[in-house]
Amino acid sequence: NAGVTQTPKFRILKIGQSMTLQCTQDMNHNYMYWYRQDPGMGLKLIYYSVGAGITDKGEVPNGYNVSRSTTEDFPLRLELAAPSQTSVYFCASSSGQSGNTIYFGEGSWLTVV
């Protein structure tokens, strides 16, 4: 099993450009999450999903959009990139039961210039 896979690993964007961070998991997990982590800081929840077709906002959703059309995939869309969105982005998944492990991807490093 590959676990949680994120692409791309590194990306440089110009202000105002758009892009999609891809996240896929092969563990048949219902719950998926997107976090961002600024340098030296903790993880902040952007969006999460408890199943296909269901998404909800986290702590810092502004400037982002998500969709969940399948159980496996949970892409994160940046519509108009801003320097404040320079960060490391982590995708995670879980079976949804609170006693179970959360699995994280390796991260996507995004720089907006």
Place this chain on the structure above:
Amino acid sequence: DAKTTQPNSMESNEEEPVHLPCNHSTISGTDYIHWYRQLPSQGPEYVIHGLTSNVNNRMASLAIAEDRKSSTLILHRATLRDAAVYYCILRDRGESDKLIFGTGTRLQVFP
């Protein structure tokens, strides 16, 4: 969402035990206590979790206070590879399960 409070940083010498505390005074009866750690330039990884009883696994032990308002992650013999940021997180059994991270404790291990 219930919050956790951890010290910003702790230090240890190699091969010594390390006790990382976490306060969660607003914990509800349905919240699990999870610990994750994040090595430099990596995503967080699971360490241990528990509900009411103390738990042990190959990585660490988790001691939970009787009133569940605090817990302690115990690394029995710290190694240099244990240098990381350790996060204590509460996960509820409700549908939201937002997984809110706190600031964590940065553990430094000295040879």
